[in-house]
Amino acid sequence: MATRVGEYLETRKQRGFPRDFIEGWEDYETWDTVEIGRSNESSRRFVVAEEDVLAYNRALGETDPLMVDPDYAREHSPTGRIVAHPLFLTTIIFYVSTEGIGTWVRTPGARNPGQRIEILEPVQVGDEVEVTSATVDRWIRRDKHYITNLSEFSVDGRLLARWWGTLIIPPTREAVRAFAEAIEAAR
Amino acid sequence: MSTSTPSADLWGVTLGHELPPITQLITQQFIDRYAAASLDFNPVHIDPDWCARAQVFGRPEPVLHGMAQMSLLCSLVLRAWGATTQITHIEGKFTKPMFVGETITLTGVVTEVHPLGEGRDYLVIATTATDSAGDVVGVTTLSVRKSP
Numbered sequence: 118m119a120t121r122v123g124e125y126l127e128t129r130k131q132r133g134f135p136r137d138f139i140e141g142w143e144d145y146e147t148w149d150t151v152e153i154g155r156s157n158e159s160s161r162r163f164v165v166a167e168e169d170v171l172a173y174n175r176a177l178g179e180t181d182p183l184m185v186d187p188d189y190a191r192e193h194s195p196t197g198r199i200v201a202h203p204l205f206l207t208t209i210i211f212y213v214s215t216e217g218i219g220t221w222v223r224t225p226g227a228r229n230p231g232q233r234i235e236i237l238e239p240v241q242v243g244d245e246v247e248v249t250s251a252t253v254d255r256w257i258r259r260d261k262h263y264i265t266n267l268s269e270f271s272v273d274g275r276l277l278a279r280w281w282g283t284l285i286i287p288p289t290r291e292a293v294r295a296f297a298e299a300i301e302a303a304r
Numbered sequence: 305m306s307t308s309t310p311s312a313d314l315w316g317v318t319l320g321h322e323l324p325p326i327t328q329l330i331t332q333q334f335i336d337r338y339a340a341a342s343l344d345f346n347p348v349h350i351d352p353d354w355c356a357r358a359q360v361f362g363r364p365e366p367v368l369h370g371m372a373q374m375s376l377l378c379s380l381v382l383r384a385w386g387a388t389t390q391i392t393h394i395e396g397k398f399t400k401p402m403f404v405g406e407t408i409t410l411t412g413v414v415t416e417v418h419p420l421g422e423g424r425d426y427l428v429i430a431t432t433a434t435d436s437a438g439d440v441v442g443v444t445t446l447s448v449r450k451s452p
Contacts (some may be wrong), residue, residue: 134343178328178379195451204374232374
């Protein structure tokens with residue numbers, strides 16, 4: 118059974134998020150069927166709340182009051198808002214990947230070999246971040262199946278960041294099933 | 305013609321400058337909290353029973369999120385030079401999983417100085433994460449600009 122992760126749910130988004138990555142696995146994109154180059158038709162949005170940023174900063178153990186003390190940040194931050202960790206982008210990606218392009222990020226059995234991210238502007242509390250994604254590459258190396266999404270983050274049409282996100286995933290739906298059933302058997 | 309060598313420093317930081325290291329004990333509590341914060345609830349991180357059966361990394365324990373490790377490598381810079389320091393490029397790879405119960409140590413060193421002019425200057429930091437055995441578990445290259 119899962120650990121006591123429920124104890125750490127602090128935000129509205131965390132509580133409403135589909136946390137069971139096994140549920141609906143049959144609908145996730147798979148390495149062998151993904152359509153390379155197709156972009157999601159309707160962009161998905163993440164409205165950045167102060168509590169979202171605080172949760173990410175605190176989970177990493179940050180102590181700078183600009184990152185963890187909203188009252189201090191309102192007075193001393195250059196923007197008057199709490200400062201987001203640059204990889205808060207991770208939360209945004211998982212939030213928008215529950216359906217459509219890039220659902221393979223939720224695949225049980227996925228492994229993270231490395232990432233590349235460009236940040237043009239930091240994410241700010243209050244931003245309504247739009248994410249457009251396309252799977253841009255897949256390849257096999259040493260019998261492992263790699264897949265890469267390019268996700269572009271923008272606010273009001275202004276590009277904030279690009280993320281080439283790569284995972285090693287089980288290559289077929291049957292391979293994903295093997296991991297999914299390991300979960301079910303473990304319950 | 306001048307024969308002087310251009311200075312290899314920026315903002316008072318020179319090539320080879322080492323950032324103060326970070327250590328972090330990887331507990332299930334740390335992983336669970338990061339899972340909630342990042343919305344990455346993959347069972348490979350938060351479900352010990354499933355991990356024992358699936359053994360995705362050849363061992364039965366849950367593993368630290370790769371993005372948590374990469375985030376801590378970015379934190380090296382934020383904790384050294386302040387939260388508003390801008391990290392503009394992050395490229396890294398994970399070479400070995402980090403399991404519950406291990407301590408991760410993160411280090412960084414300035415490898416490039418790019419004096420391009422006010423507002424465009426940047427440094428390149430090579431960061432490394434090692435596990436309790438001293439094995440490298442991840443490396444990342446960060447491009448860093450001073451906050452305006």
